[in-house]
Amino acid sequence: MESSREKSIVDFFKAKTILVTGSTGFLAKMFVEKLLRVQADVERVFLLIRAADAASAMQRLEDEILGKELFKALKEKHGDGFQSFARSKLWPVAGDIVHENLGIQDSNLVNELFKEVQIIVNVAATTNFYERYDVSLNINVLGAKHVLQFAKQCVKLEMFLHVSTAYVSGTERSGLIPEKRLSMGETLRSGSNSCYLDIEAEIDLVEKKKVELQADHNLTPIAQKLAMKELGMQRARFFGWPNTYVFTKAMGEMVLGHSRGNLPLVIVRPSIITSILRDPLPGWIEGIRTTDIFMMAYADRKLQSFPGDPQMTVDLIPGDMVVNAMMATTVAHSKQQSEFIYHVGSSTRNPITYDSLLQCWFDYFSVYPRTGKDGTPLKITRKMNPSIRTTFLIMVYKFLLQVLGLIHFITCGFIFGRLYDDLNRKYKYLKLLIDLFEPYTFFKGRFDDANLEKLRAMMGKEEMFEMDSKHIEWNSYLHGIHIPGILKYECK
Template identity: 90%
Template sequence: MCEVEREKNIVRFFKGKTLLVTGSTGFLAKIFVEKLLRVQADVKRVFLLIRAVDAASAMQRLQHEILGKELFKALKEKYGDGFQSFATSKLWPVAGDIVHENLGIQDSNLVSKFLKEVQIIVNVAATTNFFERYDVSLDINVLGAKHVMQFAKQCVKLEMFLHVSTAYVSGTERCGLIPEKRLLIGETLRSGSNSSYELDIEAEIDLTEKKKVELQSDHNLTPQAQKLAMKELGMQRAQHLFGWPNTYVFTKAMGEILVLGHSRGNLPLVIVRPSIITSILRDPLPGWIEGIRTIDIFMMAYANRKLQSFPGDPQMIVDLIPGDMVVNAMMATTVAHSNQQSEFIYHVGSSTRNPITYDSLLQCWFDYFSANPRTGKDGEPLKITRKMTTISRTTFLIMGYQFLLQVLHLLNFLTCGFIFGRLYDDLNHKYKYLKVLIDLFEPYTFFKGRFDDANLEKLRATIGEEEEEEMFDMDSKHIDWNSYLHDIHIPGILKYECK
């Protein structure tokens, strides 16, 4: 990895630059855009690709889904009545969609303008749903990545193509230190040399299209049944055939393979692979987050007394990283490798430098919610009296539910459903809910790997100015997990997502 030239001051680098950001209404992209405007007011222009039918709709989404967020509070206070004028002079919403060539931009003059002016492309667009329809995930995470790369290759002034992926493209069955290395064309996570396990991306796309036509031609299937079938196809291809834990990371891996493929040429490329992204740690708004993400689903189920057991190994490491640290890494790597006609891969996480175990995480949940219980529908506090228990075999809990359901089903039959019907429905709902959680998250809660972040450590060492090192902090060692989780992250979830 080439070191950052010391004269490449991060803030100064973005002065006068023109950027294109995809996925701009998403959580991470918003943090990136806000940070860029806050630290470098003299950025020339930021084109924001927004899924919309026309320019007016794109502008409306910019106002409501980006600038209307509390995340921009610091900028609004800084500029006062001039905030809108400042923001609209820098941010240019563009109606488009990465699932189409030329990013779905209909105006050929606008496309020509982009190709002549854009210097940096930041591709954050993705569907992060673990259990997404396979066709949707392929369109966005695979073909979308390919289309953005093809667009980037046409930009005559391009200095950097930054692609945001996920650390879990390596899968969840590996142990030990996982290196920051590229995925190879045809490579899968299944062991052995059996050629039937070779990954052919074009074949996956063709298979999905044929399956979609087949489902649509079956008039006995409801739209919901067709949707479920496409979801199950993605999970089946990911888990059972190729070895990835879910459709999301499987398609993100394919997207990386296309971006890193032979057609990249000499495009300057950085791939940033965050682990589990959490709320903002420091600036501009500690605790700010959008969406209850991954592990926080278990936390809220526990806080609402819907779940008392956690399907995981308490001694395993949960790799969390605040969103602002990810954005700091995105900006620093962009500057470090601008105009370098090569590829660079960065893990951005905490499992190597500052690990936290699931046991510590569960203890923090207990400490917080036993002192600050949620309120039930009846207005009474939902008292938390014990820490979540962990189970090493999820089937034990599932089989326990199944046995109770079978007993209740028999009793319902004998009593015509008059006595135990409601109890059975309630238990069956909890069972299905728990089974979905286990199926989706068990690969992560028993994960024995750690993500090597040697490239990021080398990069940190080259940032010479103390003020800039603090402004773009991306060192997970600086996180006090107990303080962050108890005082920032959990209150942020409750404030911004559980209003």
């Protein structure tokens, strides 16, 4: 790896042609914005966008990327010339990674990409913990395979950067978790319970399940969808992963590592990505993620108990630090014909506990309460309780539901009907929330980021590409930036 004195990050991207997948997503948008802001002389950035045709792809570029407030600083920098600048650099491409050749129909364009693309940044993914198994396999596994096949045909390719998640290591481990590659067929089950993960067999299983579900005319589309979701969770937990998302991301990594040949490959594994810390727009975020789901349920007084161990570490990392790591690792390993793994998180260098997080939520919402539908403040008077109260609450909900259900049945729905429906919704919501997130809120591991630390040391002080979580002051960030950002951008 070369030091910043020898290879400037900004200079590296000058005159480069780059292909970005998942370009309408949160992380990819930040990557594109940062790239254009620091290196106006990038040659071209092709953005793969799921769309029926070129016109639809262009419309999505305008609405879902350039139309976002994230690009405000860039627009101010270029003034009236912003549109012409953006159109000269950003080239939307209609396609989809679930298909070979990325679903690009224009053969001339495909050949042009093969000849010109030097860097591929694969950010496309479904991050839904409880996604349909077929959808997750198509995007996170077969999608990764298709992007790799495409990359192998790019004659000038210098780097294939793939964004994964730190939790491909699972949530059952404790202590320091190394930046270790996943081998094909590897599972998280050990000892007598160990088994081989046959990815092709999983794909066949899904296809057979789809045929079986479609043949059952007694199943509604919603029931079929639910069955496919449950299949994903069952297979994930059978092999030792907590949910369909991290399970399929792990398989995606296996495919890339196994099939890359001599292609330069960097896999960046962020932990829980949060809003922008510094630039270009502190607090900007798209989508409510993991811990923020609990935060908003607490702020809206829908959840008063925390389903986890308050003393465990929660690994948060601002989105702009992830983007900076993506750019720095691309430069560091350009043309190096090996595979490199980078954890990007905070649990090793600057840990924060769930208890501190809960205290931040209480401090903020006790001063700035949310308002109910009738306009009255939803006053917060206490911190969330630990997990045992949550388990007890579920038992109470279940008991009340059984009693109300019996009365509901006896009276043919005339008594307690609305109360039963409301309680049943809350019970299902709470149960699903706990089932999906308890593996994280009881997680005892810390992600080793030794590789990123070595890279930071070689780079020296690069304020423009800050990626050291040690420099985050958690209370200041959460109170002054992240929580207001969630409320502004996701809870309008």
